Amino acid sequence: DAGVTQSPTHLIKTRGQQVTLRCSPKSGHDTVSWYQQALGQGPQFIFQYYEEEERQRGNFPDRFSGHQFPNYSSELNVNALLLGDSALYLCASSPPQGAGYEAFFGQGTRLTVV
Amino acid sequence: QQQVKQSPQSLIVQKGGISIINCAYENTAFDYFPWYQQFPGKGPALLIAIRPDVSEKKEGRFTISFNKSAKQFSLHIMDSQPGDSATYFCAGPFSGTYKYIFGTGTRLKVLA
Numbered sequence: 001d002a003g004v005t006q007s008p009t010h011l012i013k014t015r016g017q018q019v020t021l022r023c024s025p026k027s028g029h030d031t032v033s034w035y036q037q038a039l040g041q042g043p044q045f046i047f048q049y050y051e052e053e054e055r056q057r058g059n060f061p062d063r064f065s066g067h068q069f070p071n072y073s074s075e076l077n078v079n080a081l082l083l084g085d086s087a088l089y090l091c092a093s094s095p096p097q098g099a100g101y102e103a104f105f106g107q108g109t110r111l112t113v114v
Numbered sequence: 115q116q117q118v119k120q121s122p123q124s125l126i127v128q129k130g131g132i133s134i135i136n137c138a139y140e141n142t143a144f145d146y147f148p149w150y151q152q153f154p155g156k157g158p159a160l161l162i163a164i165r166p167d168v169s170e171k172k173e174g175r176f177t178i179s180f181n182k183s184a185k186q187f188s189l190h191i192m193d194s195q196p197g198d199s200a201t202y203f204c205a206g207p208f209s210g211t212y213k214y215i216f217g218t219g220t221r222l223k224v225l226a
Contacts, residue, residue, distance in 0.1 A: 004157075031212055042203050042216030043158065056213050090157050094212040101146035101165075103212050105157035 002027065004093050004106035012112045013081050021076040021109045025093030031055075032074040033103065034066060035090040043090055049074050078111075086113045118206050120217030127224050133191040135220045137204035140185065144206035144215075147180060149189045152201045152219075161202070162189070194224045 005024045013019050025032050031050045035043035045058035049068035068074045072093075078085055088110050092103040119138045127133045137147075145166055150158035164171045164178040164187065171178045177190040191198055204217040 006157075033212055033214075035214075040219075042205075042219050043214070045213050045215070048212060056211060058213070088157075092212070092214075101207060101212070102148070102160055102163065103207070103214060104160060105150075108157045110155075 004091055004104050006089075006091050006106035006109050008109060009107065010110045010112075012114060015081055015083060015113055017081050018077065018079045019081060019111060021078075021089050021091075021111070023074045023076070023091030023093075023106060025072050025074070025091075026104050028095060029093035029104070030072050030096050031094040032068060032072065033092045033094070034074070034076045035092065035105075036060070037088040037090055037108070039087070046076070081113045083113050086111060118204055118215050118217040120204050120220060122220060123218070124221045125223070127194045127222065129194065129196060129224055129226055131194050131224075133189075133194045133198065133222055133224070135189045135202050135204070135222070136186065137188065137217050138184075138186045139206050141206065141208070141215075142185070143208050146207055147178065147187045148205050148214075149176075149178065150203045150205065150216075152203065158203060191222075194222075196224045196226045198222060199224050 033048040034046040037043040047057040088108040148163035152158040175192045180187040205214045
């Protein structure tokens with residue numbers, strides 16, 4: 001059983017560009033959350049998708065958007081990249097409500113904005 | 115502001131010793147308390163977790179102690195090994211959601 005998979009693992013973008021990151025959740029999980037982890041800090045919640053809709057959102061600007069597909073996979077899009085967007089982006093998947101509280105993380109995508 | 119305060123920021127322990135990391139939370143809506151282990155360049159891995167209806171949970175060398183009245187929980191690593199050297203995060207999700215608030219992390223180094 002594959003865990004949470006993210007692609008790509010590393011990415012270098014230029015300031016002002018747009019980026020799309022991808023996530024496949026763990027089998028049987030229907031909720032996907034995205035986190036941003038700056039160097040030396042804890043992960044910060046960006047938003048969460050359930051039933052193809054954004055269910056919750058953290059304190060991130062509208063430049064950060066996402067999507068969830070019918071197979072529960074998800075994308076994170078960031079527009080107009082800033083140098084400060086450089087971070088490890090983590091995807092976490094969780095089981096259906098009532099089946100547990102766990103969140104399982106992927107290995108992350110390291111985004112560098114130059 | 116719903117915060118999770120973690121201490122210490124860094125910890126050095128001799129091989130075979132006990133590592134203790136503490137977390138304090140403010141939001142009483144939290145009803146699940148996990149600890150994550152993260153190695154450099156990797157995503158956080160769920161290590162052990164506890165629900166507030168128990169005061170202690172042990173899995174192998176790892177134990178969570180939970181004090182609901184004090185709104186604190188801690189991770190104890192017994193017989194610490196060099197392979198335990200990593201960054202540890204406590205977290206709390208808001209009740210009924212998977213929106214996790216993470217602590218600031220503790221960098222553990224176990225000396226051989």
